[in-house]
Amino acid sequence: MSTKKNPYSAFSLLKNALSYHENWQRAWRNPTPKTDYDIIIVGGGGHGLATAYYLATVHGITNVAVLEKGYLGGGNTARNTTIIRSNYLWDEAAQLYELSLKLWEGLTQELNFNVMFSQRGVLNLGHNLQDMRDIERRVNANRLNGIDGEVLSPADIKHIAPLLNVSPDARYPVLGASWQPRGGTARHDAVAWGYARAADALGVDLIQQTEVTGLRRQKGAIVGVETTHGFIGANKVGCVTAGNSGVMAAMAGLKLPIESRPLQALVSEPLRPCLDTVVMSNAVHGYISQSDKGDLVIGAGVDGYNGYGQRGSFHVIEHTLQAICELFPAFSRVRMNRQWGGIVDTCPDACPIISKTSVDGLYFNCGWGTGGFKATPGSGFVFADTLAHGRPHPLAEPFAIDRFYSGALIDEHGAAGVAH
Amino acid sequence: MTTADQVNRLESGGRIHREKPLSFTFDGKKMIGYEGDTLASALLANGVSVVARSFKYSRPRGIVGHGAEEPNAIIQLGEGNATVPNLRATQVELYEGLQATAVSGWPNVEFDLMGLIGIFGRLMPPGFYYKTFMRPQRLWMTYEHIIRKAAGLGKAPTEADPDSYDKLNQHCDVLVVGAGPAGLAAALTAARTGARVIIADEQQGFGGSLLASVLSINAQPAAGWVADTIDELKSFDSVQLLPRSTVFGYYDHNFLAILERRSDHVGLTAITGSRQRLHRVRAKQVVLATGAIERPLVFAHNDVPGVMLASSVSTYIQRYAVIPGRTLLLSTTNDGAYQTAIDWHQAGRHVAAIVDSRPQVNGPLIETAKQLGIHVISGHAVIEALGKKRVTGAIIAPINSTGAALTGTPKTLSCDLIASSGGWSPAIHLSSHTGAKPYWDDKKIAFLPGNSRQQEQSAGSANGCWTLQGCLQEGIEVGAAAAQKAGFSPAVDQPVDFHCNEPLQQSPHALFLVPHPKSTSRAPSQFVDLQLDVTAAAIELAAREGYESVEHAKRYTAMGFGTDQGKLGNINGIAILANALGQTISETGTTMFRPAYTPTTFGAIAGRDIGALFDPERYTAMHRWHQEHGATWENVGQWKRPWYFPQQSEHMHEAVNRECLAVRNSVGILDASTLGKIDIQGPDAAEFITRIYTNSYLKLAIGKCRYGVMLKEDGMIFDDGVTACLAENHYLMFTTTGGAAGVLAWLELWQQTEWPDLQVYFTSVTDHWATATVTGPNARKVIAKVCDDIDLSNDNFAFMDWRDGTVAEIKARLFRISFTGELSYEVNVPAHYGRFIWEKLLEAGKEFDITPYGTETMHVLRAEKGFIIVGQDTDGSVTPHDMNMSWVIAKNKTFSFLGKRSLERSDSLRDQRKQLVGLKTREPQQVLPEGAQIVNDQNQLLPMAMQGHVTSSYYSANLGHSIALAVVKGGLNRLGETVYCPLADGRILAAEIVSSVFYDPEGARQHV
């Protein structure tokens, strides 16, 4: 890996400090696009950059361009609440997210970029008897899939999150929780930047401020993309454009089983450490963690309507904070510093689409909905393999678009019930 | 502690009430200020210089501004359950007994050991944390723990909030945001047309900059004009004035959110009523008169306490009679800031010099300053502040006309306060919330509001207007236009002209980062974002490393991520980035502005909808009885349902066993009122129901009931229940408790959008009826005691019949439907008779020891019969075939009922789908945990091949062993096989696959 030429380390910091930080190298080049590539990745978010990185490292394919209409990692990668876990219910999803979690566990070292993956654990609270049955079912499935998980009592939960209200007098009292100790959070920007720097070092061209405006096809096969900076050729194009996937599909005359929805999040002002884990609740409907900077990072579900506006409706923020004040009555006097929205590509079964299409050479990796960040490494890994070999990676097979015709859906609404 | 300790308090002037001294503490030290002070003005009056230590380098920091832009003076207010973290001292009104503590510094801000970290500052360039702490992998959690300890500002409370918060929903014709000159003029103009106006301002008093202005309007002091205007506004019934109210977010369709602070100026908690309230405003038109924020100059060590905004210095002098130093040095790029030096001089303290970056300066303000004997040095700028905990002097140097380079030898001037002004940045935050894209104006040296995306217009300095007269004029124009667009004709007697005695000003100089003899990377720190310790060198480094997009640079350096959200520093940072990239500021662009304009209390956004009001609780008519008889509760949707009725010291399993035995051996009674009930009428009702359910209702006779299963179009079970034919074209559909609302919406969807030709009407009658289920072998005897007008014989009132009659003299409808498998009567009466009938039935059942039971017993009894519960035994991924309920699917219906086609998809027809079966544990007393996963081979390695899971599991007191329902791959063909449930505690429980019907498989008991 040629990031080794200028590796980051405590030593490099010291060395550069002596030269007043004037000699740091660029994290990535600003290349002029070539006329054609072996593979074009549309979308320079975390998933797209990870795909490019694994194409280069695992498959040795480096004649690759990542086309980004804005700036790298500027979409949902920059807007999510950074929760990472793999405690999904169904085997297919659990294996994909667990692959991802395993990759997270070595990612900082692999990329030589500290993505600050913090395994502080994730609690999914249960507030009624059916919640608890579902939690038992999911944790048992996780354990038999080799994924860590435990069912905790309110007393255990109080120990992990002391400010959480576990009183039986609450409107929907906490009856228990699932606990995945290996889950946690990571620094979202660093993931995009780390993959970008490593992919660039291997020769991948990261081309920013270049929007794909058309998909050129000949005889039912893709031959390249039209962009705001002209045509760029490639026989394989992978679209990894999250909320904009429907727009990309329409360029190829396709429809997807996807609706793009606003998903909002907010942060408080920075506080001294007061919450050392991630707490999620489907029934009360909100989730919360505390960033390394001290902000409480908070979110809930998607807005009710389709939207590409990167903003949502205020009543959703109100409901979210009602949930947070209900779970953490002590946070009522804390203040919201900033709120924002992303555009998430939601699928009917709350699972992604990693798939070939009816257009030869055109692939989609989308539909991650509200839970894409945690999947970034795994998604990139299996999509790179799929692109490299022209057939689905075994873990990606169940996520082909055909499932919406056969009916073999993988319904993860339970595990993904609160956006995360 | 006396008023005399206010070393920086002027003897006269200001809008403070000297007759009302207030004592307060800062970091435990007692001080005195006056009513009318902010905490910041009181601290400055008391000579406090250091109020914080910086985030990264622990450098001493002082108060810089006087409002929302303040980055340093962040304090923790009060203690205990009502403490508030991270308030800005500049926006905290002083009250008697106020307690404030600094949020940084250890042991305190004056003497801070963490400051030692500053020595290592050079090792912490932006993004240093991305580049280190990487090895060994296992130590990151330890590194992180240490990093986190240093993070954060104030402390969250650790107890529940003692205060409450209200919400007000409001409509208005014109919402004016900001009550400075433009806002007041706009509000007055709109109000005079008769429009409903709301005018909100974040400060305690209206007037904005005019409260500290020395100018006059139409020959009267500006403050006088403000008072007159407020008086006139108050005279309109149609005008609402909201002081202490921050419009913090501008949302779609002209929805704005305002936080009004009702009691924060008098104490930590509200004495009466709510502490704060949220106004949710739908405005026809909005006027954004949000003002502008002064931009500081960026120079070396510009963070030393004693470096302040010029306008803030003037504000402290004029408004609070506080002069925050002895000797002032002013560094400016414009005429306006000269007023600060003039104010300072007139307050009787020394001005070391005015240093103006422009090569030539002239004009009335400059002349005034010179006449006062103030030394004006043109073509110069302050390049470095001297001092550690307080400014002791400044280095100034000649600078060229573009501001890009120094042209001569620096020299040192002594002073203890450096005021700087680099011009003004309009507060375009709210305009940007709407999606309007701000644009850079080179002449105004500012980002201005972009094209409106909503019904709004900006006015005054928020719109880049820098003169008072211009602001007033613009306010009038925009206010009139807004009223007109909202449908109001202009008032006839509008004043049109304002005369203000403001001096003419020459063009300002576009200067952001003041050059230093050393390069930016080697110069002493030149701070851009004071709260997050982001320097000019950091921004240049970000650009050098390829973080070129303004968003990348922001994220890489953390610029603007503080609680001030970059109000002070962002424009300077963008300019420095543009310069580093060789771009224009316009090409570089701004970062996104997002709500909240200033931080907003969670509790206020949540309002009253927490605690008991978080979600409505629904009670049945018999709720009180259940309460009085010791019911434990299960939340089912919003309903409170009795879970079981423990007697004396009974444990749950004892109570449930007793209840279960009572039903099967004699008679039990259940409150079933929560089941959804939809009254369906119309000539096409039967056809409609037949399209919705998998079976047919076309031939259901009056007096008869039928059980049905409802599918979504994907073929998966979504609800189930019994439907009764009440009369010709009249049906009553029962739904599950949790599914009632969804089913009604589902019926309406199909009727209204696909089959509007079908004449059918739906009414939810769930709450109209109370239902008591009397079930068990003695049920008929009980009913017979209270009902004599229905022939209860099995021949005349059979299973799945219903009858109208009188029960205990109340008109009632009885259904012979059964969820227990026993002889059952569901007695329905109008809801207000619910408790009456419940008690009558109990009385009638007394001789049979009638036993009230709850949902748990209901679940056990139905599981003994293999009856499913939608949502427990189904999960949205199972068809009726999977539930071994193919019998409920009519084969010969002409219409393709909802979901039917999906049952033919290849996956629906696949072998090895999970199917509902029973499980009998090898150890009869062992109850499988619900949610246990099932495997064939208990000895396999992880990951194990899972076959399904346990959906329902109980101990059956009637059968004397445990029972379970489960879904198992291909289970219906595997009866008799043994499967295993490996549990988290290491146990592996073996069970045999059996029929899902454990009790009375012939179904004889419900037919008796």
Next chain:
Amino acid sequence: MLHIYCPHCQQHREEDEFSYSGEAHIQRPSNPEILTDKDWGDYLFFRKNPRGLHHEMWYHAAGCRRYFNATRDTVSYEIMETYPVGTRPQIAPLPTIGDDAT
């Protein structure tokens, strides 16, 4: 929070009275049995999801409980029109004339 004009109530009401019901003008196939799995899947799941003007269904759940259609810009969120189910949009008219508008 959107401000939505209910064509039945003939009033602008707040978004939280309504619920969104997805793309409008999708007609249930009159004879599902003859469709291929693919055609049935298209009807069930595949949507236009446009960036821009969208014809969509809303349900005035906490009001008149009636469904209606809206033409809304999914980027600006501006609602151009609302119209009863069974009628056709004035803005961005549907491509084919003649099918039953639903």
